[in-house]
Amino acid sequence: MKFRDKINLLQKNLNLKEIELISFDEANGVSISVVSDNHEKLLLKVCLVGDKLNYHRYKNEAIKTLALTQEQTRDDVNYFSQLSRFNQTDDLFWLCRKFYHGDVLCSETKGIDGKFALDRYYVLSDKYISQPKKIILKLRESLDYLWGLSPAIIPGGEKIRFDLTEVDQFKLEKYVDFQLGEQLKLAKEFDGKNIAISVSDLVPPNIIISENDIIISDLEWLCQDNKFIDVAYFWLFLNRYPNWQKELINEFVQPENRIEFISALTRILLWWFDFVRRKFSESQQKLLLDSIWLEYLKDPKKVI
Numbered sequence: 001m002k003f004r005d006k007i008n009l010l011q012k013n014l015n016l017k018e019i020e021l022i023s024f025d026e027a028n029g030v031s032i033s034v035v036s037d038n039h040e041k042l043l044l045k046v047c048l049v050g051d052k053l054n055y056h057r058y059k060n061e062a063i064k065t066l067a068l069t070q071e072q073t074r075d076d077v078n079y080f081s082q083l084s085r086f087n088q089t090d091d092l093f094w095l096c097r098k099f100y101h102g103d104v105l106c107s108e109t110k111g112i113d114g115k116f117a118l119d120r121y122y123v124l125s126d127k128y129i130s131q132p133k134k135i136i137l138k139l140r141e142s143l144d145y146l147w148g149l150s151p152a153i154i155p156g157g158e159k160i161r162f163d164l165t166e167v168d169q170f171k172l173e174k175y176v177d178f179q180l181g182e183q184l185k186l187a188k189e190f191d192g193k194n195i196a197i198s199v200s201d202l203v204p205p206n207i208i209i210s211e212n213d214i215i216i217s218d219l220e221w222l223c224q225d226n227k228f229i230d231v232a233y234f235w236l237f238l239n240r241y242p243n244w245q246k247e248l249i250n251e252f253v254q255p256e257n258r259i260e261f262i263s264a265l266t267r268i269l270l271w272w273f274d275f276v277r278r279k280f281s282e283s284q285q286k287l288l289l290d291s292i293w294l295e296y297l298k299d300p301k302k303v304i
Helices: 003-013 052-069 132-147 169-176 181-187 228-236 242-252 255-279 282-289 292-298
Strands: 017-025 030-036 041-048 083-088 092-098 195-198 207-209 214-216 223-226
Touching: 003 017, 003 030, 003 041, 003 092, 017 041, 041 052, 052 083, 052 092, 132 195, 132 207, 132 214, 132 228, 132 242, 169 255, 169 282, 181 255, 223 228, 223 255, 228 242, 228 255, 255 282, 255 292, 282 292
Parallel strands: none
Antiparallel strands: 017 030, 030 041, 041 092, 083 092, 195 223, 207 214
């Protein structure tokens, strides 16, 4: 049976009606669609159980989002994408999230300079590009809510995303062509400190702007980490917009925690450069070396 036919059968068994197909990949067995259960709209994400990468991602998202959803005590405020249900058949894993009317902060149509794989996450929507203060203040509400919860509620949360324990310093220094001893020391300075629930993937495409709320979606990387990881990660992906970066720093970073922010940023940069070195093609590796991220890594204490 073709993957599309499996999706149709799944929707029928779940009494769901497809309204819009957002993305579909027959070859890799991944589908995202807007559906209705006759009461409300939902976002249905499906993957093949045999696809280990997407199966792991979707299962993580379901389990961790469920933990947050169970802690939600108010119906009038939305801070994150709430889970409706999830399950798996012999060959499909699926999850249903609440559907939110709104837009993502990231542009899907605007032209992008360069061809680096991460570039598509950089460009902000024209609709919101002139509203940094408004958006960041609403984002503060969402992050403050998450940071106010116990980090212990996240299953497997002790496994952080930006873990440097397996970074090969020699190979990474050869890739970037400068010494990284000071950066590695700085990145580890706040290990185990100021721990909160961390989204660890706070990029513009994962921020939904609805009428009254900022909703953080795609929560597969939720973990227990330093709270400045989320601030630093979002700042990093705003590198085309210095006014947004400045507004973010003004809202979240005080003089007394400037070094903590820089430490978080340095850890993220070290992780990404090592990940790209190991997993990406040579052409993609070169594009990262040509980006402003390399300047951030060379002297992180000068970024703010």
